[in-house]
Amino acid sequence: xxxxxxxxxxxxxxxxxxxxxxxxxxxxxxxxxxxxxxxxxxxxxxxxxxxxxxxxxxxxxxxxxxxxxxxxxxxxxxxxxxxxxxxxxxxxxxxxxxxxxxxxxxxxxxxxxxxxxxxxxxxxxxxxxxxxxxxxxxxxxxxxxxxxxxxxxxxxxxxxxxxxxxxxxxxxxxxxxxxxxxxxxxxxxxxxxxxxxxxxxxxxxxxxxxxxxxxxxxxxxxxxxxxxxxxxxxxxxxxxxxxxxxxxxxxxxxxxxxxxxxxxxxxxxxxxxxxxxxxxxxxxxxxxxxxxxxxxxxxx
Amino acid sequence: xxxxxxxxxxxxxxxxxxxxxxxxxxxxxxxxxxxxxxxxxxxxxxxxxxxxxxxxxxxxxxxxxxxxxxxxxxxxxxxxxxxxxxxxxxxxxxxxxxxxxxxxxxxxxxxxxxxxxxxxxxxxxxxxxxxxxxxxxxxxxxxxxxxxxxxxxxxxxxxxxxxxxxxxxxxxxxxxxxxxxxxxxxxxxxxxxxxxxxxxxxxxxxxxxxxxxxxxxxxxxxxxxxxxxxxxxxxxxxxxxxxxxxxxxxxxxxxxxxxxxxxxxxxxxxxxxxxxxxxxxxxxxxxxxxxxxxxxxxxx
Numbered sequence: 001x002x003x004x005x006x007x008x009x010x011x012x013x014x015x016x017x018x019x020x021x022x023x024x025x026x027x028x029x030x031x032x033x034x035x036x037x038x039x040x041x042x043x044x045x046x047x048x049x050x051x052x053x054x055x056x057x058x059x060x061x062x063x064x065x066x067x068x069x070x071x072x073x074x075x076x077x078x079x080x081x082x083x084x085x086x087x088x089x090x091x092x093x094x095x096x097x098x099x100x101x102x103x104x105x106x107x108x109x110x111x112x113x114x115x116x117x118x119x120x121x122x123x124x125x126x127x128x129x130x131x132x133x134x135x136x137x138x139x140x141x142x143x144x145x146x147x148x149x150x151x152x153x154x155x156x157x158x159x160x161x162x163x164x165x166x167x168x169x170x171x172x173x174x175x176x177x178x179x180x181x182x183x184x185x186x187x188x189x190x191x192x193x194x195x196x197x198x199x200x201x202x203x204x205x206x207x208x209x210x211x212x213x214x215x216x217x218x219x220x221x222x223x224x225x226x227x228x229x230x231x232x233x234x235x236x237x238x239x240x241x242x243x244x245x246x247x248x249x250x251x252x253x254x255x256x257x258x259x260x261x262x263x264x265x266x267x268x269x270x271x272x273x274x275x276x277x278x279x280x281x282x283x284x285x286x287x288x289x290x291x292x293x294x295x296x297x298x299x300x
Numbered sequence: 301x302x303x304x305x306x307x308x309x310x311x312x313x314x315x316x317x318x319x320x321x322x323x324x325x326x327x328x329x330x331x332x333x334x335x336x337x338x339x340x341x342x343x344x345x346x347x348x349x350x351x352x353x354x355x356x357x358x359x360x361x362x363x364x365x366x367x368x369x370x371x372x373x374x375x376x377x378x379x380x381x382x383x384x385x386x387x388x389x390x391x392x393x394x395x396x397x398x399x400x401x402x403x404x405x406x407x408x409x410x411x412x413x414x415x416x417x418x419x420x421x422x423x424x425x426x427x428x429x430x431x432x433x434x435x436x437x438x439x440x441x442x443x444x445x446x447x448x449x450x451x452x453x454x455x456x457x458x459x460x461x462x463x464x465x466x467x468x469x470x471x472x473x474x475x476x477x478x479x480x481x482x483x484x485x486x487x488x489x490x491x492x493x494x495x496x497x498x499x500x501x502x503x504x505x506x507x508x509x510x511x512x513x514x515x516x517x518x519x520x521x522x523x524x525x526x527x528x529x530x531x532x533x534x535x536x537x538x539x540x541x542x543x544x545x546x547x548x549x550x551x552x553x554x555x556x557x558x559x560x561x562x563x564x565x566x567x568x569x570x571x572x573x574x575x576x577x578x579x580x581x582x583x584x585x586x587x588x589x590x591x592x593x594x595x596x597x598x599x600x
Contacts, residue, residue, distance in 0.1 A: 037303060040409050088546045133522035153520065182493040182519065189520070195511040196520045200528035203503045205583040210553060211495040212586035220481065220489070220496045221590050222455065227527040229590070230501035240577050243568050253510060254565045260506035265554045268543050276543060280536045283505040286512035287532040293577035 009073065009103065011172045013037050017072030018064070019087060021048040021057065022235075023136060024107055025078025025142030030057045031177045033146065038190065039262055040070045042139075052141050056135035061160040066094055069102065074169060077106035081241035084108045087125075088117040096124055103166045105130045109193065109238070110246040111157045118159040126166040128185060129157035132179055134196070149177035173288075194249035196290075198242060199257055202250070204232040245247035309373065309403065309465055311472045313337050317372030319365070321344040322356065322405055322535075323350040324435060325378025325446030330357045331477045342368045343441075351563060352441050369402065374469060375425075381541035384408045388417040388427075396424055403466045405430045405473065409493065409538070410546040411457045411486035414432035418459040420461035426466040429486060430455035432479055433497070437533035450478035457486040476478055496590075498542060499557055501544065503549070 005144075016036045018029045021043040030287045033056055041058035042065065043049055043093075049061035055187040062068035069075060069091065077084045084106045091104065104127040108114050111129045117125035134152035136143065142234045158167060174181040180275035207229050243250060306442060316336045318329045321343040329339045335354055341358035343349055346449035349361035358519035362368035369375065369391065377384045383405045391404065402445040408414050411429045413591065436443065454474035467483075472479040484492075507529050511517045543550060567576040 015438060035594065062360070072571070076595050083469050088594055089385045106382075108502075133520055133523070134417070135522075138440065152522065188516075191522045192514060193513045196525045199510060199524065200507060200525050202561065202564055203507055203580065203589075204528055206557050206564060207500060207503055208583050208586040208590060209560040209579070210499060210557045211407050211590055213556065214492060214495045216405050216488075217387055218466070219484075220492045222435075222497065224531050225313055225496045225500050226591050227530050228504055229587050230527050231524050232587045233502075236577060236580045236584065236586075240573065240581055243576060244571060246571065247568055247571070251565060251569055252559060254512045254568075256513065258565075260427055260509040261502065261554060264502055264506060265551060268408050268547055268554075269551055271547070273540065273544065275423050277540050279505065279509070279535060281533045284534075286508040287529050288506075290508060290511055290518045290529070291526050292518070 008106045009169060011036055011074070011169065011176060014070055014073040015040060016074045016076060017042065017062065017068040018058065018076045018078055019043075019068065020079035020083070021052045021141045022075065022078065022134075023139055023141070023143050023148070024055045025076065026052060026141035026174055027146065027148035027175065028076060028107065030055070030076060030144045031146040031149055035176050040068055048141050050200075054143075055141065055144060057141055058146050061172075065090055069094055070096065070098075072102060073100065074103045074105070074173075076173075077104065077108070080237045081108040081110050081114065081245045083241070084114055085245075088114070088121060091125060092120065092122050093185075101126050103128070103169050103239050103275040105170055109197065109242045111155075111189045115157060115159050117187040121159075126160045127159045128161050129155075129159065129165040130170055131155040131157070131193070132174070132177075136177075137230060137235075139235050146202065147178070147300045150178040152179045153251075154179035154181050154190050155183055155184050156181055157189055190246050191249050192247055194253045198246060198250050199253040201234055201239060202254065203257065204229045214232050223233070233288075251253045301397055305521065309338055309469060311374070311469065311476060312559065314373040315340060316374045316376060317362065317368040318376045319343075320377065320379035320383070321345075321352045321441045322378065323355055323441075323443050323448070324432075325376065326352060326357045326406065326441035327446065327448035328376060328378060328477065330333065330355070330444045331446040331449055335438055335476050340368055340371050348441050352444075354457045355441065357441055357444050365390055369394055370396065370398075372402060373400070374403045374473075376389060376403070376473075377404065377408070380537045381408040381410050381414065381545045383541070384414055385417050385545075388414070388421060390421065391425060392422050393511075393567045401426050402448045403428070403469050405466070405470055407431050407570040409497065411455075411489045412560055413461050413545045415457060415486040419461070420458075426463050427459045428462045428466040429455075430470055431455040431457070432474070432477075433488065433492070434479075435534075437530060437535075439535050442470075447478070449474075453481045453482050454479035455489055456481055457484055489551050490546050494546055494553045498546060498550050501531040501534060501539060502528045503557070504552060544549065565571055
């Protein structure tokens with residue numbers, strides 16, 4: 001639990017340790033430049049740290065996990081989900097001599113498994129789950145951009161012993177990045193995101209798997225194909241971890257998706273024009289509702 | 301067959317009649333401004349003609365089909381596919397008093413049915429099938445933009461009695477719009493486009509159908525969802541006609557697609573990490589091959 005002196009936590013005076021200097025962690029750290037006391041980075045790739053320093057993504061690089069933890073008031077876990085889980089287990093084993101209770105937030109794309117591990121962190125940490133709904137299909141700190149989080153929804157999922165202090169820090173972190181904080185229980189997050197992010201990825205994956213089998217298909221791949229398949233270029237490790245830590249919700253979404261595809265195929269096979277048109281009209285309406293009226297539609 | 305005087309055909313001195321002043325026909329006509337002798341428009345919506353005149357999309361509006369045909373050297377069919385089929389049947393019935401052989405090109409998204417109808421057009425017309433691989437999910441002449449066709453692949457599918465003159469006109473039309481002409485047999489076009497355009501549309505449709513059933517899903521719909529689902533907002537009449545005139549190839553593509561989805565689901569269900577990662581890696585590689593190395597990846 002947060003001790004008395006911890007209630008004085010402010011992002012502006014905090015040392016922020018970021019574990020994982022990829023596109024997401026790097027962009028987060030870059031977006032905090034000048035907004036926190038200092039930014040400390042750590043990455044398993046020995047080339048990431050020097051590049052992050054060179055690009056002003058971080059102010060300092062930590063030597064190892066304990067070094068980063070000792071120097072940080074707020075720890076951001078920005079690796080693939082299963083590395084986040086392993087790091088949380090490491091954190092609970094570290095012997096810390098000071099009496100500071102460190103805030104820990106992750107930015108992983110599934111929340112239930114992470115929150116379970118956060119609940120087991122012990123009282124030396126004040127954890128909160130996070131998931132910013134943004135990204136790009138490029139990898140590495142060299143693509144870090146401070147505006148990546150701008151206007152994104154930043155989900156905050158409290159653990160069972162998340163303090164008001166950690167929740168406020170999560171909100172402030174989101175705001176400093178230009179994102180919009182949204183509190184959501186882990187189970188709800190994982191169910192919704194299975195349909196809005198994990199299923200789109202799998203739909204894109206199966207699409208490229210299908211098209212690549214057709215010789216010369218590339219000749220006729222226009223911007224419609226490019227956009228629909230974009231997520232298939234996502235980071236492999238990140239996606240594998242997501243798929244394996246949100247299996248139940250994803251399998252349910254895939255089942256529903258396949259059922260809709262079968263209904264569509266049936267109406268085409270049977271030339272059921274009325275039903276086909278009803279589905280198409282409903283699809284247009286549904287997308288409008290899901291995306292919002294403001295979305296400008298690009299050229300394809 | 302083309303008579304002697306017809307070999308003198310040039311786009312620059314041609315009167316071009318455009319049937320269907322929607323986004324596609326309107327943008328085509330607008331892109332020809334100043335590049336042909338005159339542009340004549342016709343649309344079933346009485347409001348489209350006046351708006352097209354006001355926006356300099358066309359120079360003149362025809363009263364009806366016969367009026368447009370009489371005044372045109374080149375006729376562009378830019379309506380949904382089944383309306384193109386009906387218009388081709390109308391064309392063959394028209395009694396024309398001059399001895400001009402008019403070039404007819406369509407820009408419909410499926411080619412086999414249209415080419416069959418073009419073959420039955422008779423010797424008063426010199427037909428060629430066309431399909432520019434571009435578009436947007438907005439409708440109507442008010443969205444017409446001269447650059448819509450720029451850098452798009454413009455498929456040209458010869459009918460059995462397409463003359464070199466019509467083929468050259470098709471190529472020239474594409475070039476004047478900034479597009480890249482590509483000759484492709486109708487059957488090949490329809491097979492390829494089923495995977496690169498019609499399947500992506502159906503993948504997007506089933507995606508919004510699935511997501512809309514999850515209350516509050518819109519909360520977590522980011523740009524990944526927006527792009528993957530974009531085609532679900534396509535023009536309803538246009539898509540219904542496409543689906544119903546390319547049924548065989550589309551059903552085959554859907555079958556392959558569903559098989560890939562089932563293989564993905566199986567590897568997630570069984571936590572077969574090695575196979576899952578192999579599919580993800582292959583998906584990234586396949587997309588790169590289908591899209592080309594130059595495609596810049598957007599923010600999601």
